[in-house]
Amino acid sequence: MKVLAAMSGGVDSAVAAARAAQAGHDVTGIHLALSRNPASYRSGARGCCTIEDSNDARRAADIIGIPFYVWDLSERFHEDVVEDFMDEYAAGRTPNPCLRCNEKIKFAAVLDRALALGFGAVATGHYAQLRTGEDGLIEMHRAIDHGKDQSYVLGVLDQHQLAHSLFPLGDTHKSAVRAEAAERGLLVADKPDSHDICFVADGDNAGWLREKLGDRAPNHGGAIVDDATGEELGRHTGTYGFTIGQRKGLRIGTPAPDGKPRFVLDIEPVSGTVTVGARERLAVDRLSGIKPRWCGTVPRRLEGTVQLRAHGGEHRAVVTTADDAVDIELLDPAFGIAPGQAAVIYDGTRVVGSATVSATVSATVAATQATT
Structure with a gap:
């Protein structure tokens, strides 16, 4: 089968591509360029958007012995993932951009193009398992390595997408994947895993949102109020800097009567009110x-x-x-x-x-x- 291997530049996707090739598939590797200016999204070897990552993916493809291409999906990624992330926070909600990327980019835009080009499946380095159920449908199960299981961020995939997906690492622990990468001579064997949101370069979501949203935010500030008393405890510069359950960074000078920390309980983006209170x-x-x-x-x-x-x-x-x-x-x-x-x-x-x-x-x- 002709298989398109999405190669982020990390160890997981490199080993997944190698396994797909070893299984006898006709594999072509691709790297997704998700930003026209990679440095604006991520600097250093931390994710999926840097020039370094693209070069790492290309070197891995050379070692595996498969063709390699870079696909520019920056406009689609910005519209479907980055803009959605900003809009959701501006509305007082807390999105997960990784799910949206899987739904809209990796298993929609990429898969659609792959099928149109004659590929039968897209292989990725996600940790999840696929099985055929008694009813003939493709089932997705948690990975053997529960500590690395990524079925949560794949929970948006439908039957059509699952039927054209390959997750070669689902039956393997991460430590064994790194060891296999070293045995195969893949230079990414010891490359650190990516963390945080790939397009937020320094991991400071609130700072990134403050810079990007600007005048698009429904309000530029508001009150932080106590849930029990209604007392105004402080002011903030934008509701997008908060999420339900947040404890740190509230900058409230007045301690709670019981001395316990307060948490964000509610966010009202129109009025700008952020309500805080006890954890319970x-x-x-x-x-x-x-x-x-x-x-x-x-x-x-x-x-x-x-x-x-x-x-x-x-x-x-x-x-x-x-x-x-x-x-x-x-x-x-x-x-x-x-x-x-x-x-x-x-x-x-x-x-x-x-x-x-x-x-x-x-x-x-x-x-x-x-x-x-």
């Missing part, structure tokens, strides 16, 4: 989801688990669906969940699908209402 007020036990993406058959009711952050734990949950709405009852309350985050739904190790969190119900508020 962050507990939620019910989520509403919109824009669902299903990996296979749409469940009407499922008792499974939900993951709410890329590196977060699982919460036991009862999931019900109706049309394009998803209701999630958390049997294990979660803390600090913000609208805009992705809720990825699992049945055991199998990824069922995902939805974007649109609203949350506080466990403490629900408990108070139930007793009054």
Whole structure:
């Protein structure tokens, strides 16, 4: 089969491409140029947007012995991922750009072009496993290495996309991947993993948003108020600098009466009000989801688990669906969940699908209402 291997310049995608070639596929490597000016997104060997990364990917392709090309998807990436990231934060939501990139770029724009060019699949270095279920559908499962599992950020893939995807590393631990890279003579064997958001060069999301949003933000400042008393505790320069559950960087001079730290409980982008309070007020036990993406058959009711952050734990949950709405009852309350985050739904190790969190119900508020 003709396989297009997406090569970021890191060790994982290089080994994935090598394995695909060793399995007998006719492999072509590509590197995605996601910025016309790579230094504006990322400097140093940290991600997927630098000239260094492109050169690392090209050298790996040469060692593997496969053709290599660079595809310029900078305009599509900026529109579908970067602009979406800014718009969501400006609206007081907390997006995950990695999911959006997988949905819109790697397994949409890239896959569409690959199929049009006669390729049968796109291979990436993501840590996830694909299996054929008893019903004949392609199932996506967590990787063997749970510490590196990336099924959460792949929870937006549908059956068509899964049927044309290859994840050669899903059955391997990361330490073994690095060892294999060294054995194959790949110079990226010891290259550090990428972290943070690839287009935020220094990892300072708030500073990056402040610079990029400018006058596009609905407000340039507002009050930070106490949830219990309504007292104004301070001022801020933009709601985009906050996210639900945030504790650090609030710059509140007045301590809480009990001496405990305060957390961001709510963000109102129109008025500019940021509400803070005790950690227990962050507990939620019910989520509403919109824009669902299903990996296979749409469940009407499922008792499974939900993951709410890329590196977060699982919460036991009862999931019900109706049309394009998803209701999630958390049997294990979660803390600090913000609208805009992705809720990825699992049945055991199998990824069922995902939805974007649109609203949350506080466990403490629900408990108070139930007793009054």
